[in-house]
Amino acid sequence: MMLIICSRGLAQAFRSTAALSTSSAYTCLCHKHHMTAHRHMSNSTTASPQKSSDVTIQGLTYPTDSYTNVTPRIISKVGCNLHNQKYHPLNLIRHRIQNYFDTYFTTHIGSPVFSVFDNISPVVSVYQNFDSLLFPPDHPGRTVSDTYYVNSQQLLRAHTTAHQEDLIKMGLDAFLVAGDVYRRDEIDASHYPVFHQMDAVRLFQEKELFARVNDPTNLSIFEDGKRTADKQEFHSLEAAKLLEYDLKKTLSGLADCLFGKEVEMRWVDDVYFPFTHPSWELEIMFEGEWLEVLGCGITEQKILHNAGASHKVGWAFGLGLERLAMKLYNIPDIRLFWSNDPGFLKQFRVDDPNTPITYKPISSYPPCINDMSFWIPNEEFRSNDFYDLVRSVAGDIVERVELVDEFTQVAKQRTSHCYRITYRHMDKTFTQAEVNDLHTKVGRAATDLLGVTLR
Ligand code: PHE
Numbered sequence: 001m002m003l004i005i006c007s008r009g010l011a012q013a014f015r016s017t018a019a020l021s022t023s024s025a026y027t028c029l030c031h032k033h034h035m036t037a038h039r040h041m042s043n044s045t046t047a048s049p050q051k052s053s054d055v056t057i058q059g060l061t062y063p064t065d066s067y068t069n070v071t072p073r074i075i076s077k078v079g080c081n082l083h084n085q086k087y088h089p090l091n092l093i094r095h096r097i098q099n100y101f102d103t104y105f106t107t108h109i110g111s112p113v114f115s116v117f118d119n120i121s122p123v124v125s126v127y128q129n130f131d132s133l134l135f136p137p138d139h140p141g142r143t144v145s146d147t148y149y150v151n152s153q154q155l156l157r158a159h160t161t162a163h164q165e166d167l168i169k170m171g172l173d174a175f176l177v178a179g180d181v182y183r184r185d186e187i188d189a190s191h192y193p194v195f196h197q198m199d200a201v202r203l204f205q206e207k208e209l210f211a212r213v214n215d216p217t218n219l220s221i222f223e224d225g226k227r228t229a230d231k232q233e234f235h236s237l238e239a240a241k242l243l244e245y246d247l248k249k250t251l252s253g254l255a256d257c258l259f260g261k262e263v264e265m266r267w268v269d270d271v272y273f274p275f276t277h278p279s280w281e282l283e284i285m286f287e288g289e290w291l292e293v294l295g296c297g298i299t300e301q302k303i304l305h306n307a308g309a310s311h312k313v314g315w316a317f318g319l320g321l322e323r324l325a326m327k328l329y330n331i332p333d334i335r336l337f338w339s340n341d342p343g344f345l346k347q348f349r350v351d352d353p354n355t356p357i358t359y360k361p362i363s364s365y366p367p368c369i370n371d372m373s374f375w376i377p378n379e380e381f382r383s384n385d386f387y388d389l390v391r392s393v394a395g396d397i398v399e400r401v402e403l404v405d406e407f408t409q410v411a412k413q414r415t416s417h418c419y420r421i422t423y424r425h426m427d428k429t430f431t432q433a434e435v436n437d438l439h440t441k442v443g444r445a446a447t448d449l450l451g452v453t454l455r
Contacts, residue, residue, distance in 0.1 A: 055070060055150060057070075057123055058079050060123070062123075062150045063151055064150075067149040067151050067152040068151050069144050069148060069388075070150055071388060071392045072392075073392050073395070074156070074193060074194065077180065077182075077338075078122060078156070078180070080338075081118075081119070081179075082180070082196060083180070087349045087350070088345070089329055089337065089357075090321045091353075092325075092348060092357075093321050093328065093353075094118070094196075094321060096258060096354060098116055099353070100253070100254050100257045101114040102114070104253060116175070116176045116177075117167070117176070117177045117178070117179075119179075120163055120179060122156050122180050123150060123154055123155075123156060123157075124156075124157045124162045125155075126153055126154070126155060128157070128162045128163065129147075129157050129162040132303065132306065133161060133162070133275040134274045134275055136274065145184060145382035146158075146185075146384065147182075147183065148182045156181075157179070158182060159181050159318060160178065160181060160197040160198065160318065161199050164303065164316065165303060167201070168201065168307035168309050169307045172201075173314075174202050174203070175200065176199070177198065177200075178196065178197070179196065180194055180195070180196055181195060182194055183195075184384040184387070186384075186401070186402075187398055187400055188401075188402070189333045189399065190322075190326065190334050192334045192335060192338075193388070195321070195322045195334070196321040197318055197321065198318070198321060199316065201316045202246070202247075202314055203304070203313070204243070204312060204313055204314060205311060205312055206220070206311075209239060209243070210238075219236065219238050221235065221238075221239035222236065223235070223236045227277070231277075231298075232277050232300065235301065235313060243298050243313060243314070243315050244298065247297075247298070247315040247317070248267065251317060255282060255284055259284055259286070265282060265285075266283050267280045268280060268292075273295060273297055275297075275300055275303060275316070276297025276315075276316060277297060277298060279295065279297030280297060281293075281294065281295050281296075282294050282296065286327055293324070294317050294318065295319075296316065296318070297315065297316065298314070298315050299313070299316050322334055325337070328357075329357050329359045331359045332359075332361065335399070339426060341427060344359075344362055347359055347360065362427075365426075365430070366424070366429060367399060367424040368422075368424070368435040370436070370439045371404070371418055372421060372442065372443055373405070373416055373417070373455040374416065374417060374453055374454045375415065375416055375452060375453040376417055376452055377452055383403055383417070383419075385450055386417075386446060387401050389442070389449060390421060394421075394438045394442055396426070397423050397425050397438075398423060400422040401420070401421050401422075402420045403418070404418050404420045405417070416455060423438065
């Protein structure tokens with residue numbers, strides 16, 4: 001449900017205002033724990049021993065509660081920082097984007113305007129990921145079925161936008177944030193629970209925004225007006241239009257730089273993000289199809305106000321690195337980014353990130369497809385819980401999990417789900433016996449942990 005920009009429609013979820021939340025996410029907010037993380041020193045005699053109910057992420061321990069849904073498999077990805085790994089395709093793309101900003105946006109003394117942050121911990125508060133960005137309380141992205149919660153107060157960021165308020169509070173007017181983000185979602189060739197994003201913010205004071213206007217004497221960036229499709233209530237139309245122009249010029253320049261000057265683009269304005277208005281998506285024509293490249297918009301003034309930057313206005317955008325890399329390098333499966341196979345990685349060993357690369361598949365081993373049908377335990381059951389469990393048990397050899405059939409027996413008041421699981425190893429052929437064994441383990445875990453009844 002939550003929007004994925006690594007691979008799927010940017011628009012999908014943060015745009016959705018439908019209150020889908022039926023999960024227990026709202027009833028448990030009373031569980032107030034001491035949430036401050038402290039360093040867990042396992043060898044130190046002075047450190048208190050870790051309680052079994054704690055989780056440790058990168059050497060910091062956090063208490064767990066009824067919200068906790070991070071799995072050891074997910075935690076093991078924290079700190080991998082593929083975007084910082086030299087010669088990794090995600091690192092190449094990230095540098096292409098960063099180089100564009102470093103080259104075309106410089107101060108009068110030639111230094112880059114945009115500061116870059118690429119090592120901020122993905123463990124953030126609910127406030128940082130949602131409230132600071134004005135997500136409504138009933139936004140589906142907040143549910144435990146969409147987001148990886150460490151506990152009711154802390155989670156693995158679902159987007160790098162989560163750092164906006166903190167960085168603006170630091171007084172920054174232009175910055176880029178690159179990082180790993182975590183979302184509970186479907187499983188297929190373009191969805192993986194961890195992916196990488198790059199976000200940016202650019203703020204202006206009145207003088208700066210109007211610098212290119214011939215006679216700005218009677219102009220103001222603010223007004224006490226009405227919110228329309230074109231602007232926020234606090235912004236003058238002139239300010240909104242200048243911001244939109246600057247944003248679109250900056251991002252079409254970025255698209256030219258990534259996809260070539262001749263690339264066909266279009267702006268989609270039927271988009272909603274809680275943190276920008278107006279909002280857009282940029283799409284480019286790629287191999288005969290419109291491909292969504294990024295989401296962007298004019299930053300909600302309330303966010304700037306809360307961050308102590310009421311006198312500024314600005315824009316923001318965010319994009320998914322995997323999605324871009326898959327298109328630019330022709331990488332067919334998102335799991336490959338996590339591969340340590342030298343056959344994959346060596347194809348990206350180039351010192352100039354602008355070197356054109358077309359990925360040549362190392363090999364493609366045949367898939368094994370097995371179905372699993374079960375009665376779900378109750379209405380609260382979420383497919384995302386099952387997707388997560390399949391990945392936890394079987395790991396990256398799961399290429400895809402699809403809900404292929406669903407029906408309810410009204411008389412017996414029970415609902416059946418049938419999932420088709422595609423297993424495919426990246427570096428060998430699986431025997432049907434090996435797959436059957438794994439498939440049985442998945443079934444057993446679903447029975448034990450999710451309370452389903454296999455059919
Ligand atoms: N955070 C949004 C996402 O994950 C992207 C975005 C960032 C959109 C900033 C607008 C402004 O999809």
